[in-house]
Amino acid sequence: MVPTRLGRATLTVALALTASLADSGPALADPSPAQARARLVKLNEQADQVVERYNQATETYKKAKKKYDVLNGELGRQGAVADGLRKDLAEVAVNEYQANAYTGWQRFAFHGDPEAALSSLATLEQLAEARAAKVRAFEATTKGLRDRRDNAKRVLAEADGARDKIRGEKTEIDKLIKEQTKLARRLGVFRTGDPDSPGIEYNGPASGNARTALEFAFAQVGKPYRFGGTGPGSFDCSGLTQAAWRAAGVSLPRTTWTQWSWGASRRVPLDAIEPGDLLFSKGLGHMGIYAGDGKMVHAPQTGDVIKVVNLDDYWRNRLVGAIRP
CATH class of the missing domain: 3.90.1720.10 (endopeptidase domain like (from Nostoc punctiforme))
Structure with missing residues (x-):
């Protein structure tokens, strides 16, 4: 019984090896012209799809980058406005401090000049209103600045994602081009073209x-x-x-x-x-x-x-x- 088992095992290995060699034979051989042409057609169709994905990713990146550049420019302009408002606030604060120091209630109480005191109060009120207006403008500007900054970061992330996708598609395209070129040259149909070609004249029915x-x-x-x-x-x-x-x-x-x-x-x-x-x-x-x-x-x-x-x-x-x- 033992020799029989060994004989069956040996036969199984031999059959498996024979099948393996039989399968590997055609893969090692060069494809026939008909097979190469069929393969080239499939590669061309595959490349069409990949190239369009590449183009789409490229357009997505360009649009996202353009939007980011616009937002970034607005960010710079808004930042300059905020800086100007910040300086105005500082000036208002200094003026209000000086007015409080020299024309407040003390002058009315100790110098007995009602008109001057009322004028001082009006000045204080004006300064307070000016400060409130500046504060509101500054807060609105800085809020807009933060919103634009956040939006710009999001758009830039989208652009970076699109750029990463472009790299992936480019790698796949490069592989396809290499195989396309090899097959086209083998079939004798590879054409480099002339970037300065004058083309041909159109004589069709279009208008x-x-x-x-x-x-x-x-x-x-x-x-x-x-x-x-x-x-x-x-x-x-x-x-x-x-x-x-x-x-x-x-x-x-x-x-x-x-x-x-x-x-x-x-x-x-x-x-x-x-x-x-x-x-x-x-x-x-x-x-x-x-x-x-x-x-x-x-x-x-x-x-x-x-x-x-x-x-x-x-x-x-x-x-x-x-x-x-």
Whole structure:
């Protein structure tokens, strides 16, 4: 019986080792071109989401920091007002002390001058009213100062939290970019782009400010995609759409998510899109501008350049909606 148990144990170990080797084999081998392309597509979709989170965190930090700077400036001005009121209070106190010392009841009692005594009393009353007014102003100012200081501290904490989130998103993006670049180079599709690219001319059917936006976007064709890019030498997807429509006189928010939210009342069906409309992918990780004639101009992903693409089945299946600025 003992040899049988040993034999079964040995067989179990052998089978486990064989399975382990079998599982590790494909992982050690280089992926096929088809596998690499599929992996790159997944990485690009993942990067779209992370980049948008990065952009959102960046915008949150910028807004919080701007608000803090404004509050901090108010804090300085309010502090100067409080210092001035503090000096005024000191002067009132000195004047009141002097008035009490030299023109009080003693003068009326010992010098028998009623008019002078009443005048002194009026002076005392005026000084007391002046002091009370200064005290009230000082208290109101210092309270406002404390409130602003507390508010500024809260806003600064929010900005610091947003900045920490940016660092975390940046670390994840760097990892994704490294793998994206490796796969794109292996497949021979990596393009560095030219920050000084003159772009191409737009000859589509758009008119009005939509045409102006598309002319701007087409003039960026050939420039590199860069996450967080807002121009002029590189752009990410929402950075390009924002810059293009800014050239046409329309102010869009910074990120894909906020542009989608901004256009809640401006959404149009995908079967009714017109040149200049903003096109959004499912998950809101990517976007572009419809150029007309079944084409879209966009800033794709790391390792690629701003380009014009056909809205074929691949892109149409990825779209979730459109907005007309």
